[in-house]
Amino acid sequence: MDISYILNELGEERDHYFNAIAPPIVQTSNFKFNTVDDFRAALADEYQGNLYTRGFNPTVDILRKKLAALDDAEDALVFGSGVAAVSIPVLALLKQGDEVICVENPYSWTIKLFNDLLPKFGIKTTFVEGSDTTAIEAAITPQTKLIYLESPNTFSFEVQDLATIAQIAKANNIITMIDNSYCSPLYQQPIAYGIDLVAQSATKYLAGHSDVVAGVVTGKKQLIKKIFEKEYMNIGASVAPQNAWLLLRSLRTLPIRLEKITSNASKVIEYLEQHEKVEKVLHPFSATNKQLHLAKKQMKACGGLFSIVLKNSSLDKIETFCNSLKHILMAVSWGGYESLLIPACAGMSKANFDPTNKRHILIRIYVGLEEPEYIIEDLKQALEKI
Ligand SMILES: *Cc1c(COP(=O)(O)O)cnc(C)c1O
Numbered sequence: 001m002d003i004s005y006i007l008n009e010l011g012e013e014r015d016h017y018f019n020a021i022a023p024p025i026v027q028t029s030n031f032k033f034n035t036v037d038d039f040r041a042a043l044a045d046e047y048q049g050n051l052y053t054r055g056f057n058p059t060v061d062i063l064r065k066k067l068a069a070l071d072d073a074e075d076a077l078v079f080g081s082g083v084a085a086v087s088i089p090v091l092a093l094l095k096q097g098d099e100v101i102c103v104e105n106p107y108s109w110t111i112k113l114f115n116d117l118l119p120k121f122g123i124k125t126t127f128v129e130g131s132d133t134t135a136i137e138a139a140i141t142p143q144t145k146l147i148y149l150e151s152p153n154t155f156s157f158e159v160q161d162l163a164t165i166a167q168i169a170k171a172n173n174i175i176t177m178i179d180n181s182y183c184s185p186l187y188q189q190p191i192a193y194g195i196d197l198v199a200q201s202a203t204k205y206l207a208g209h210s211d212v213v214a215g216v217v218t219g220k221k222q223l224i225k226k227i228f229e230k231e232y233m234n235i236g237a238s239v240a241p242q243n244a245w246l247l248l249r250s251l252r253t254l255p256i257r258l259e260k261i262t263s264n265a266s267k268v269i270e271y272l273e274q275h276e277k278v279e280k281v282l283h284p285f286s287a288t289n290k291q292l293h294l295a296k297k298q299m300k301a302c303g304g305l306f307s308i309v310l311k312n313s314s315l316d317k318i319e320t321f322c323n324s325l326k327h328i329l330m331a332v333s334w335g336g337y338e339s340l341l342i343p344a345c346a347g348m349s350k351a352n353f354d355p356t357n358k359r360h361i362l363i364r365i366y367v368g369l370e371e372p373e374y375i376i377e378d379l380k381q382a383l384e385k386i
Contacts, residue, residue, distance in 0.1 A: 011065035070185035073218035082201025084237035085215025096122035103130030166194030204335025267372035324382035334366035
């Protein structure tokens with residue numbers, strides 16, 4: 001489907017709402033029925049239409065159609081957070097005694113889902129180095145029901161071979177799911193490689209303005225319906241119509257935002273790569289990335305997120321650099337209009353920081369929509385302080 005059609009027209013039945021160009025926020029919790037027969041049919045199968053906004057809602061439906069089409073998927077569910085878009089499908093797919101294979105170093109709350117929450121239901125997870133496809137295959141047991149990927153992850157940017165892993169999973173009757181937040185549907189299309197379910201934090205590029213928390217999962221209708229009927233409805237993590245509307249508004253500019261962010265980031269990366277105080281820049285398309293070939297095969301581009309390592313990193317040096325920034329904001333999240341930074345050391349006590357641990361010394365930078373010279377100037381003056 002043409003992306004211009006998806007973002008401008010798909011799902012927008014304007015003659016249903018006064019020919020308004022912008023879709024309405026259908027701010028209602030419930031929907032009325034004219035006959036008991038109609039009511040009975042709706043109650044019997046909520047997947048068919050509007051009954052109650054914890055299930056479906058017309059504003060959210062427009063968004064579902066667009067998000068499914070962007071991933072070239074049959075259907076989509078939108079959630080109140082990206083974490084819900086990860087946890088709820090996983091809970092829907094698994095039962096007591098099942099096992100999961102998850103790649104190492106996924107998003108922090110994904111680790112907690114597999115390590116802390118799922119064991120309560122008797123579900124075991126094995127973490128495997130994602131670049132090692134043979135190790136993933138070797139970890140499969142008769143109980144393995146799900147292979148969970150995050151390619152690339154959003155701190156150290158390791159990628160997985162999606163097509164090969166999807167093939168292995170299919171041969172073993174295992175469902176594959178990926179967190180595709182880093183790339184968004186514009187830069188990576190996991191379904192084309194045979195992945196079953198694609199989750200994303202819509203809080204990041206899709207919303208893009210640091211004002212909405214939401215998530216999405218896309219896939220085949222039969223899988224999406226299964227997730228919807230029990231866990232989605234029962235856990236109650238639907239998105240509010242107002243937030244769905246903000247996402248629809250954001251989607252109009254997704255391609256132009258990503259284009260500018262990608263171009264800004266590549267200029268900032270170029271600056272940092274030649275800076276004498278920077279040891280290295282980590283991102284999937286980095287010339288020194290061992291997985292460069294695979295990354296280029298699967299991904300169209302990298303967007304605005306990457307990490308750096310300072311030369312002779314110490315806690316003091318990292319903190320001085322971060323504290324000296326004047327425009328790049330220190331905050332979690334990414335994907336908005338504003339440039340952000342998060343040093344890995346902020347996630348641990350000073351006593352636990354180990355300067356020889358290559359994950360501890362990472363400083364993650366997100367380049368937003370500011371002019372690249374503005375960001376480079378800020379980095380330059382902060383690097384001068386160390
Ligand atoms: C932010 C993020 C999430 C969680 O999304 P929320 O919208 O914050 O709940 C999941 N995965 C990745 C890769 C993320 O960056």
